[in-house]
Amino acid sequence: MKGKVAVMTEPEKMIFEEYDLPKAGQGSILVRVTRTNVCGSELHIWKGLHPTKKSGVMGHEMVGEIVELGEGVTTDFAGQPVQVGDRIAATYFLTCRKCKQCLQGYFNLCENAYEYWSKEAHEYPHFHGSFATHYYIHPDQYFYKVPGNIPDEVAAGANCAISQVYFGIEKSGLKYGDTIVIQGAGGLGLNATAIAKMFGAKVIVIDSLPNRLELAKRFGADETVSMDQYKTLEERVEKIMTLTNGIGADVVMELTGVPAAFAEGIHLIKSAGKYISIGNISPGKLTEFDPGLMTRKNISIMGLIRYEPWYLYKSLKFLSLNIDKFPFSEILACDYTLDDVSKALDASFNRGVTRASIGVEQIN
Structure with missing residues (x-):
């Protein structure tokens, strides 16, 4: 089976590429993306304003369903059992717990945080970002099950904006x-x-x-x-x-x-x-x-840049408890598809929408 990924070749230019779906390696997970949102940091990348990322796979706010669990993955990082079909959200960065920053307790500053996010799409396992049909979660990438009462578009923002x-x-x-x-x-x-x-x-x-x-x-x-x-x-x-x-x-x-x-x-x-x-x-x-x-x-x-990875778990609990109290879904403009990524980025940059949310259809 193949998946599709949006690739920025240079600022404000986007193409789509297809790759065979990778196998989930030991400690890893392959996820089918169901919803991904446009974050402000994506706009900096899109306009060429990010200090390091000038091209490659984009997208990091997401929620998806487990397609394949790698060897040894039986629970999320809170100890909750997981299986194929479960909805999960993952931090968009790695926390290796071994580098100097992690050992000093600065888990949000892990020196290996963007080891895969910075790779180009042609580098295996290809699906480094969430503007895609699939997303590959690595062993040092914290992930958590999404409570059933949180809609996809709201859950997609938990791993960045809310955390x-x-x-x-x-x-x-x-x-x-x-x-x-x-x-x-x-x-x-x-x-x-x-x-x-x-x-x-x-x-x-x-x-x-x-x-x-x-x-x-x-x-x-x-x-x-x-x-x-x-x-x-x-x-x-x-x-x-x-x-x-x-x-x-x-x-x-x-x-x-x-x-x-x-x-x-x-x-x-x-x-x-x-x-x-x-x-x-x-x-x-x-x-x-x-x-x-x-x-x-x-x-x-x-x-502050990024967050300690367990804040994603805290954020999902916060959303579950308050989903009927605050109009989370009304922040989002949910009419965009994966083919509309460029439109979603431009609308967000021009402040035409508060936060663009992209529904992802799978390719045949």
């Missing part, structure tokens, strides 16, 4: 009764809003698009701040101070990917507050910054 912000919120030390300002109401920001509400925080969301701000309220935002209404930094700072009794937020989380948002964030934080930056991932994109203000306010700034 990423869950990890960031816990790293921030956000507590019950704290105030968090979330910069950006895209897929990351909306999921962060729901998780922050689970922590018992007051949530303020900043964005420029009215439909995203309305959706943020449905995800639990206590307050929203429109950049169209509050056009300048000074106006937004004044608004945040009004909403926080003149103190500022305990935590600010940058999820926009816009360098200027990072510079703005420290103005919104209280003294001794924490700033978590996740959205800006492209080195070389600069912005003016006030280090003196950072120092005088004693602000802690943390940049």
